[in-house]
Each structure stands twice: as structure tokens, then as C-alpha cells.
Amino acid sequence: xxxxxxxxxxxxxxxxxxxxxWTVQNMLFLLSFFFIINNYYSNYWMSLSYFMGCDLxxxxxxxxxxxxxxxxxxxxxSVEKYNNYKNLFLLNILFLxxxxxxxxxxxxxxxxxxxxxxxxxxxxxxxxxxxYQPERLQAGVYLxxxxxxxxxxxxxxxxYLYNDLNTMNFYLLVNNLYNYDLLYLAMIFAFxxxxxxxxxxxxxxxxxxxxxxxxSMILAGIMLKLGGYGLLRVFSFLQLSGLSYNFxxxxxxxxxxxxxxxxxxxxxxxxxxxxxxxxxxMGIVLSGxxxxxxxxxxxxxxxxxxxxxxxxxxxxxANISYERLGSRSLLINRGLLNFMPSMTLWWFLLSSxxxxxxxxxxxxxxxxxxxxxxxxxxxxxIMLTFLSFxxxxxxxxxxxxxxxxxxxxxxxxxxxxxxxxxxxxxxxWFPLNLLILKSDVCMxxx
Numbered sequence: 001x002x003x004x005x006x007x008x009x010x011x012x013x014x015x016x017x018x019x020x021x022w023t024v025q026n027m028l029f030l031l032s033f034f035f036i037i038n039n040y041y042s043n044y045w046m047s048l049s050y051f052m053g054c055d056l057x058x059x060x061x062x063x064x065x066x067x068x069x070x071x072x073x074x075x076x077x078s079v080e081k082y083n084n085y086k087n088l089f090l091l092n093i094l095f096l097x098x099x100x101x102x103x104x105x106x107x108x109x110x111x112x113x114x115x116x117x118x119x120x121x122x123x124x125x126x127x128x129x130x131x132y133q134p135e136r137l138q139a140g141v142y143l144x145x146x147x148x149x150x151x152x153x154x155x156x157x158x159x160y161l162y163n164d165l166n167t168m169n170f171y172l173l174v175n176n177l178y179n180y181d182l183l184y185l186a187m188i189f190a191f192x193x194x195x196x197x198x199x200x201x202x203x204x205x206x207x208x209x210x211x212x213x214x215x216s217m218i219l220a221g222i223m224l225k226l227g228g229y230g231l232l233r234v235f236s237f238l239q240l241s242g243l244s245y246n247f248x249x250x251x252x253x254x255x256x257x258x259x260x261x262x263x264x265x266x267x268x269x270x271x272x273x274x275x276x277x278x279x280x281x282m283g284i285v286l287s288g289x290x291x292x293x294x295x296x297x298x299x300x301x302x303x304x305x306x307x308x309x310x311x312x313x314x315x316x317x318a319n320i321s322y323e324r325l326g327s328r329s330l331l332i333n334r335g336l337l338n339f340m341p342s343m344t345l346w347w348f349l350l351s352s353x354x355x356x357x358x359x360x361x362x363x364x365x366x367x368x369x370x371x372x373x374x375x376x377x378x379x380x381x382i383m384l385t386f387l388s389f390x391x392x393x394x395x396x397x398x399x400x401x402x403x404x405x406x407x408x409x410x411x412x413x414x415x416x417x418x419x420x421x422x423x424x425x426x427x428x429w430f431p432l433n434l435l436i437l438k439s440d441v442c443m444x445x446x
Contacts, residue, residue, distance in 0.1 A: 001052035001105050004062075007031050008098045015090030021073070021080045024090050028070035028097070035063055041441050045171060051107055053171075056441070057232055057301060058104040061225055064308050065100040067431070068221035069093055072214040074424050075316050078323065079130065079212075089130060093214065096122035100222055104229065109158050109168040112233070113151070116194075116226055120147055123223060126215040127207060139210035142203040150193045150200075153186035174236045184241035187234045194227030195286050197249065198256020201279045208275035213319035216271065220278050220311035225304045228282075231289050232297065239292060246290040250373070253290075254383040257283030261390030265397060270318040270328045273398055274311060277354065280391060281307050287380075288369035296372030302442045303365030306432060310353040310362060313428030317347055320421055321402070325411065335407035343417055344403050346425040353432055355395040361435050361442075368443070 011027055014020050040046045040059045047054045054062070072093055080086050096119060103115040124140045131139070160183060162168050165176060178184070193200045204224075208216050235242055257280045264280065267273040285303050288296040320343065321333050337344045356362040366388075373380045435442070 001047045001049055001054060004031065004035060005052075005098065005101060007034075008094055008101060012091060012094050015094060016087045021086055021090065024094070025070055025073040028066060028073065032063060032066040032070060035066060043444075045107075048107070051111055052102075052105045053107045054105055057229065060301065060305050060442070061222070061229055062101055062104045064225070064305055065097060065104065065222050067427075068217055068308060068312055069097040069100075071312065071316075071424060071427060072217050074420060074427075075217060075319060076130075076212065076214045077418075077420060079214075084130065089214075092122050092125050092129070096126075096218060100226075103226065107169055107171065109161065109170065109173065109233075111168075112170075112230070113155060113158055116230065117147075117151055119223070119226065120144065123215065123218060126218070127211045130212040131210045131215065132212060133210045135206075136210040139203075139206045143207045146193055146196075146200065146203040147190070151190045154190040157183050157186035170233060170236075176237050177240050178237055179240035181241060181245070184238050184245065187238060188231065191227040191230040191234070192249065192286070194230070195224060195282045196227070196279060197286055198252055198260060198279065198283055201256075201260070204279060205272055205275040208278075208315075209269065209271050213315060216275075216315040216319075217312040220275070220315060221308040224278060224282055225308060228285055228289060228300060228304050231286075232301070235289070235292060242290070242292055246292065247377075250287045250290045250376070250380070253283040253286045254373075254380055254387065257287075258383055258386045258390060261387060261394055264394035265390070268330045270321065270330060270333060270398070270402070271315065273330075273394065274314045274318060277391070277394060278307070278311050280387065281311075284366070284369055284373075284384075284387060288372050291372045291376040293372045293375065295368045295375070298443045299365050299368030299372055301365075302361060302439070303369060305435070305442070306353070306361035306365050309428050309432045310350060310360070313346075313350045313425055313432075314354060316421075316424055316428065317343070317350060320417060324415055325408075330401050332408050332410070333402050335403070335405045337403045338407045338414070339411055340415055340417065342422075346422075346429070347399055347403055349429050350425070351395050351399040353429070355392045359436050360432050361439075362432075364436055364439050364442070 011024055015024055040054045043056055045053045045055045079089050099115050099119040106112040124143060127136050128140045196204050207219055260276050260280045264273050264276045285300045289300040322328050325332055353360040353362055356366040
């Protein structure tokens with residue numbers, strides 16, 4: 001595991017050399033391919049060292065981090081074109097990738113906490129430094145304070161565990177079952193905000209709308225998954241409290257998912273719509289995770305990876321339109337079928353993935369999540385029906401409103417995309433539809 005970490009660290013000086021923007025991006029792709037070749041497709045811990053290790057959950061999420069970080073550089077051509085502090089931009093992304101890599105591969109709960117919090121800093125620099133909206137300072141403060149406020153109890157809970165068990169190793173924590181309400185609340189709340197659960201989700205749409213495309217991609221692709229990963233790890237020793245209290249979070253998430261879907265239906269900003277749809281998707285992931293059933297855990301893992309690729313791709317599309325039209329408003333981004341005919345296919349493919357059409361990985365995740373949530377309690381069917389219906393509704397609204405209809409009168413040309421953009425979208429969509437052929441790895445990992 002150390003070799004990948006050193007690879008990322010040794011890329012950092014490279015980002016300050018002349019004309020190395022695309023070299024760094026190619027090296028990151030190379031790194032992801034190395035990581036795929038060393039496949040840790042096993043259901044036990046592998047590559048163990050003093051503080052790093054990898055099991056299947058970490059494997060999928062580390063691979064997703066490397067992939068999304070490579071694609072972030074690919075999507076941010078404008079940073080290189082206008083020479084917008086591109087060296088610092090690359091350095092920032094490499095630091096972010098390093099922190100994410102260490103977060104997912106830490107064996108110790110405290111190390112996980114440390115890197116979980118550190119990944120916040122490069123993200124905030126991305127929003128503050130390369131965002132293009134006037135309110136980005138406020139978005140950065142929202143992001144920081146929502147996350148920091150709830151992570152202090154988590155730190156105290158981790159020290160409580162250490163004091164009690166004299167270890168913080170995930171591998172050794174599994175043997176203990178706690179039934180301690182305050183510990184449960186302190187351990188879990190930081191991850192609920194990071195997911196984000198409905199009611200503590202306000203930082204997310206704000207951060208997405210203010211962030212540059214790379215910031216949105218990493219937020220949707222990886223940052224939301226940190227919460228899910230943390231929950232998957234801590235529930236192994238919080239099962240007893242979970243059985244008593246999880247119904248609260250499931251209810252909030254399901255009702256919240258429906259409300260957020262309704263909010264999606266009246267957005268006029270492309271990015272805000274995709275950001276709110278992320279909240280709805282994470283609501284169903286959280287509910288599945290909280291049932292603590294086999295289907296629920298597998299389904300939430302699958303949907304986290306699927307949503308990372310799908311949402312990130314939609315943000316790229318929104319950015320491609322924004323670069324052409326100078327606006328993200330749906331009132332101006334309409335009739336794009338006439339304006340960028342060849343992009344409409346990608347809009348269609350990624351939108352259909354967003355509403356979990358076959359053969360995407362989202363479908364596999366949603367089927368297993370529906371299974372787990374309905375088997376947990378049949379009453380949830382009511383909200384799940386609404387959730388499924390509205391998620392299709394706002395995705396169709398996004399696609400139909402932006403692609404069909406009369407072209408905005410201020411536009412008078414037809415443009416194609418660049419090869420770079422088609423490749424970028426292909427690299428989001430292809431793994432999303434290919435991985436369903438290897439779904440046994442995702443579903444049989446406990």
C-alpha cells in the first residue's frame with residue numbers, strides 16, 4: 001500500500017515543472033491501472049502494514065478516488081488554458097488524493113479520523129481558490145463548520161474507545177459490541193453530516209453551486225462516500241445501539257429524500273439540481289446501510305460507487321454547457337439538442353444512469369437497497385414509491401428541459417465538443433455500465 005502513497009507524493013514536485021499538466025493526469029491514470037492490476041478482490045484484509053491495509057470496501061473507494069481525481073484534471077482544462085495557478089491546482093488535487101487514499105486505507109480509527117478531516121482542507125481551497133461565484137467564501141465556511149462541529153464528539157468517542165480497549169485497530173474493534181447511546185450518537189453523527197443526511201444537508205448544495213467543476217466532481221464523487229465508508233466501519237461494533245435507534249435515521253432519510261426530490265423539480269440551476277439529486281440518492285444509501293442487513297450493506301456500497309461516477313459525469317456535462325453558454329440556468333440551457341447534438345447522447349446516457357435504468361450499476365444498487373429497506377419494514381414502501389417516481393421525474397425534467405424545446409435566442413451557432421470532453425464522459429459512463437458484469441465482487445463481499 002505504501003508504494004501508491006509514494007507514487008502520489010513523488011508526483012507533487014512534477015506539478016511545478018513546465019508543461020506538466022497533462023503528464024500528471026496521465027500518471028494518475030497509470031496509478032489507477034496499477035491499482036486495478038493489483039486487484040484485492042477478497043473479502044478479508046490484504047496488503048497489511050503497520051497502519052495501512054485494504055479490503056474490498058477500501059479497494060473500491062480508493063480506485064474511485066484515483067479515477068475521479070484523474071478525471072478532475074481532465075475536466076479542468078480551463079485552469080490550464082487561462083493559466084489560473086495551474087501548478088497549485090495540481091498540487092491541491094494531489095494532496096486531496098493523498099488524504100483520500102490514506103483515509104480509505106487506514107487500519108486505525110484515529111488515523112481514519114485524522115485524514116477524514118484533512119481531506120476537508122484541499123476541498124475548501126478548491127472552492128475558495130478556483131470557484132467562480134461571489135458567495136464561495138460563505139460556501140467554504142458552511143462546509144467547514146458543518147463538518148467540524150460534529151467531528152469533535154467523534155474524536156472524543158474514539159478516545160473513549162481507545163481508553164476502554166487499548167486499541168484502535170478496525171480489525172480488533174469488530175470483536176466488541178457496545179450498547180452505549182451517547183457513544184453511538186457521537187460516533188455516527190459526523191458521518192451523517194458528511195453523507196449528508198436530510199436536515200444537515202444544507203452545506204452540500206451551497207458548496208456544489210460555488211465550486212469549480214473539479215470541486216463538484218470530488219464532492220459528489222468521493223466526499224459523500226466518506227460518510228458511508230465511516231458508517232460501514234463503525235457499525236461493526238455499534239450494532240446493539242443501531243438496532244434500537246436506526247429507525248430514526250431511516251425515517252428522516254426516506255422522508256427527506258422525497259422532499260429533496262420535490263425541491264429538485266423546481267430548480268432552475270443545472271448544478272443545484274444535480275446537487276440536490278445527490279442528497280436524495282444518499283438518503284436511500286443511508287437508509288439501506290442503517291437496516292444493517294446483508295443486502296443493505298452491499299447495496300449501499302454499490303450505489304456509492306455508481307453514484308460517484310454518475311453524479312460526477314453529470315457535473316462535467318453541466319460544466320461543458322456552462323463553458324459554451326456562460327450560464328448554468330435552465331432558462332438559457334434549453335434546446336441544446338440543436339446547439340450541441342452530439343452531447344445529447346451523453347446527457348441521455350448519464351441521465352438514465354441517474355434514474356437507475358439497466359444496465360447501469362445504479363440499478364443493482366437500488367434493487368438491493370429497496371430489497372433491504374422493504375424487508376426491514378413494509379411501511380417504507382410508501383416513501384420508496386414516491387422516491388423512485390420523483391427521482392425519475394426530476395431526471396426527465398433535467399434531460400427534457402435542457403435538450404428539447406426551442407433554442408435560446410441568444411445562441412446562433414452549432415458547436416461540437418472536444419475529443420477531451422467525449423473521452424471524459426466516456427470514462428465516467430463506461431465503468432458505470434461495465435462493472436455490472438462484475439457485480440459478484442460488489443455483492444458477495446461480507
